[in-house]
Amino acid sequence: MKTVVLMGNPNVGKSGIFSRLTGTRVITSNYAGTTVDVSRGKMRLPDGPAAVIDAPGTYSLTPTNPAEEVAAEILGEADVVVNVVDSTNLERNLYLTLETLERGVPAAVALNLWDEAGHQGITIDVAGLERLLGVPVVPTVGLSGQGIRELVERLGEARPSATIQPMSEEERWVAVGRITGEVQTIAHRHPTLADRLSEASIRPTSGLFIALAVIAAAFLAVRWIGEGLISYVFEPLFDLYTPIAMRASDLLGPGILHEILIGHLIDGEIDYVQSMGLLTTGLFVPFAMILPYIVAFYLVLSILEDTGYLPRLATLADTFFHRLGMHGYGIIPVFLGFGCNVPGALATRVLETKKQRFIAATLMSLAIPCMAQIAMVFGVLGPFGLHYVVMVFVTLALVYVGAGLILNRVVPGECPEIFLEIPPYRAPDLRATATKTWMRVRGFLGEAIPYLFLGILLVNLLYSVGFLDLLAAAFAPVIEAWLGLPAGAAVALLVGFLRKDLAVGMLVPLGMSPEQLVIAVTMLTIYFPCVATFVVLLRELGARGMLAAAGVMVTTALLVGGALRVILIGF
């Protein structure tokens, strides 16, 4: 079977075309570095089925970060290359096109973003370009699917270029200029509203105001949408469900099965947070407490990603992030990490050096709780007063900054400066936004529900054999004496390795004061990542890097936990 590889500069629409070719949905966003790993799919070529690989974007075949390394490596697997080119920026894109064609691999060129080129008054002589490059050239619009069918048909004609021969770097630049001059005409265009908005959002003062407004609006939107979904959709659904669950409880009668499915009744009633049964807590926590906020968060994140705002925010935040040993693009792992730490950890690949990636990954694990955990923190701590929730997040923000300042000094290695393309502002496409949100929500359901069930089952089993009491006793010195928490909190911390959202829920039956809850919830964020994140971090940082990161996490947890205890509870 043939392998088709999608190659091109960052943010030119490769992943969009991949989805069109294969029917396999992958994440697309309006910033460079959305795809940091390969995705594989299948398509039908005129002469049979083929494997398709979506590679990260790269400016040249000489990589400058791990995402680009992946791209340069994957080219070796290609029987056919589809070189995706940004029609609004032909000149810059042609360098990689020539480099690829010089390899002598059969190729075709997709002139993507053809619609935008039209709007900007850019015309490209497609036949002329095809003649000069010696491979099929097809205008496409990845967003609407225009030109995709022709692209597939013409892939059959893909062959090594007869006109492009290996050349030196300087010769290549000359060729890029010559080809662009021959095929492209640009009509003069006046600055648009989007251009003005772009400049305003990137200048220090106006940019800061816009950033504060955007972040506040994003935060309010997540809360508003999340609460709306809970009170108008999910709580009414569970009100309907409760009588059914109670019936089941009566039918089962007391016994082990009741313990596992329904859990323990509190004052004869099901308590959806505390009962700890698969069919009570196991359903209520993911669906009624977390899912609404996951939906809300990913909706808002999609809009931030697809408008192209994030690279502008990265520019504004650069000075600050530089002090923490990263550069402005370090906000990408932070934003993704708030959804789920796993994509957040992967996104550290947009940073160039090991030092930057180590710091970005470690700080995210320390101080960025995922949305599932945040939802539970609001659910558990919110009823005591919003200021307790604020305490948790202020502490975590201080940890992020403090640990960053220190790590920047002690971690050896280089911190290259920011170097970033700002994409044009685009109006998010409604369908694309909905699809992306749904993909991520489905990801949450697929991962979270099995782990939550497993966690609840495990807790029930380990309790019944007495293991958890043993564990609580073993860790009592740290948990009780140092952190000022009941010994049972050790169990929650252990479960936190499986699912942090569930662990937050497990703190409720311990009957702690709100101050103790603040400490426990903060510890739960800092002390260690969940197992899913851990696996990715281990791969990204290596065993030694992970060990060092874990050392930082445990030390920070103990220091911060001890300090919080003294401040909030006293000795």
Place this chain on the structure above:
Amino acid sequence: MITMEKTLLDLEPGMQGTIARFIGNPGFVRKLRTIGIREGKNLTVVTRHPLGGPVVIEVDGREVTLGRGMAVRVVVDVAA
């Protein structure tokens, strides 16, 4: 027209210039060129962030953010 050479970092926001050459190794030069910052191109400085922050320029209708350590190694011809 009389021109003089300045580094990109010396240009105030709003100023324009023509990229003359780069000071740095081939890897650095390639990085700039492949993102669209090339000799002979006209650029406009969009903004320069305070406290050692980055410079944002516009070339060919595209904005690019780059750190000051890079900006100082981009030599630009400006109208005197």
